[in-house]
Amino acid sequence: MKQQLLFVLPSLEAGGGEKSLVTLLNCIDYEQYDVDLVLFVPKGIFLKQLPKNVRLLYLNDGYKTFTSGLSCAIVSFLKQGKLGFAFSRLLYTFKSNVIKNKGKAEQYSWKHLKKSITSLPKEYDAAIGFLEKSSIYFVVDCVKAKKKIGFIHNDYVKLDLDASFDLPYFEKLNTIATVSEQCVTVLKEVFPTQKDKVQLLYNIVSAKLIHQMAEEPVTLATTKPSLLSIGRLHPQKGFDLAIEAAALLKLQGLNFVWYIIGEGAERTALEQAITKNDLEKHIVLLGIKENPYPYIKQTTIFVQPSRYEGKSIALDEAKLLHKPIVVTNFTTAKDQINHLKNGIICEMEVNSLADALTSLLVNESLQNELSLHLSKESLGSEDEIDKFYNIVNG
Structure with missing residues (x-):
């Protein structure tokens, strides 16, 4: 059975x-x-x-009603005579909106949500x-x-x-x-x-699947050296650090475009930072891509500027496609990257990130060395x- x-x-x-x-x-x-x-x-x-x-x-339908708009949910529960559900929906909204830490808000509001399930x-x-x-x-x-x-x-x-x-x-x-x-x-x-x-x-x-999907044809908008990052547009992923680092690269006169695949609540703030630093020609927010692998394959350097990670899947995927990698020194970075062997680990700080990217952008032999090392690693975890x-x- x-x-x-x-x-x-x-x-x-x-x-x-x-x-x-x-x-x-x-x-x-x-x-x-x-x-x-x-x-x-x-x-x-x-x-x-x-x-x-x-x-x-x-x-169930009770959950669907509970998670509909506040006024719609309250009216529906009141019509059904479910006063307890209506009160729980109010408390759920209050905690979700008042508690600034979204993770704790999800924790503390669970007891109200679960009543509808x-x-x-x-x-x-x-x-x-x-x-x-x-x-x-x-x-x-x-x-x-x-x-x-x-x-x-x-x-x-x-x-x-x-x-x-x-x-x-x-x-x-x-x-x-x-x-x-x-x-x-x-x-x-x-x-x-x-x-x-x-x-x-x-x-x-899956190494086999990633290499297969990476063959899908896409065309990057420029022939300049390209950087690529993938992740939710969220402070965890450090894209604000990326924008500041990109501004330093621009000041040095480096030729590059930095693509970011992902979507999230931080998009507006990132767009404003890009405009403020006059980086519209250097940073492109691509949004969500169902198949990011062709973009990884075609990019020059993969960058993971995160503040924290469990174990980055995007980083493992970039390794499978033998991309030169720069990562910030989040707590689990060394679980995936051996500094100057299969990537570069920099400090979680703008100048350090910019310096690491500069050293790799201007040194094609180092790019090739990192890629060669990755090509010899046993990667994939099926x-x-x-x-x-x-x-x-x-």
């Missing part, structure tokens, strides 16, 4: 965790496993990449909350499963969450999976009573699926 698995995620919008899940789902042996997927919001650029074997589940009727062999916060809370509170697993895709401390809120949920998990050695260390330090549950499972990156099976079945 097939094992019954459930995965839970907010959506399949662009993001490292979302991409990691889609890759994992494309590696699963569907002769051994039946897979259901709950998305709080069933949309995103990765939806069309889901295997046909995955059954997408939709949440009907527990799933099916019992699973394993239920996997594939992202921190609500995905895990849903698995613990709303799912019957023999084994419950939660994934943390970032350095937990950098997420600035309330650990005392998460601890009772982590206590009800069988496994807490995370994506890098540093993330394992941090989780064990923050949750010492749960340290035996913490397991390392690298993001699955075998991580066996570790996943062990976690599910162990």
Whole structure:
């Protein structure tokens, strides 16, 4: 009999965790496993990449009403005589809007949101909350499963969450999976009573698939040396640092265009910074690209200016395509980059980033040396699926 698995995620919008899940789902042996997927919001650029074997589940009407516009939800609940739901919706909105830390807002508003969610009727062999916060809370509170697993895709401390809120949920998990050695260390330090549950499972990156998709024809708008970064337009990704570094490169008279693939709430602020520094000809915000690999393949240098990462999937993908790489020294950078061997690690500071980029832009032999080293590395992590099976079945 097939094992019954459930995965839970907010959506399949662009993001490292979302991409990691889609890759994992494309590696699963569907002769051994039946897979259901709950998305709080069933949309995103990765939806069309889901295997046909995955059954997408939709949440109940009460949840849909709850997450509609505030006035619409309140009126609907009042008409149904559900005063408690209406009050919970008000508290949910209040906490979501008043608490400035969005991660903690999601934590503290969960108890109101979950009142609108009907527990799933099916019992699973394993239920996997594939992202921190609500995905895990849903698995613990709303799912019957023999084994419950939660994934943390970032350095937990950098997420600035309330650990005392998460601890009772982590206590009800069988496994807490995370994506890098540093993330394992941090989780064990923050949750010492749960340290035996913490397991390392690298993001699955398919070398074969990436090389195949990289052949799709795209044309960059310029023949200048090009830089490329990928990520949500969010302070975590350090694109404000990138713009300041680009201004320094321009002052040096360097010829370059810096492309950024991604979308997010910081777009307007970044656009304003680009205009302020007269960088319209040097920085191009490309938005979301369903297939970023041709852009990586054609670019001169891949840049990851993040303030923190769990384990960057985009960085692994750039390595697979043998791109010279510059990264800031976030806590997990050394898990992926060996300085001056397969990339350059600079300090998380504008001048250091600009200096690292300058040294690489003007030194084609160093670019070739880094690319050659990457071409000799054993990259790709398809075998991580066996570790996943062990976690599910162990």
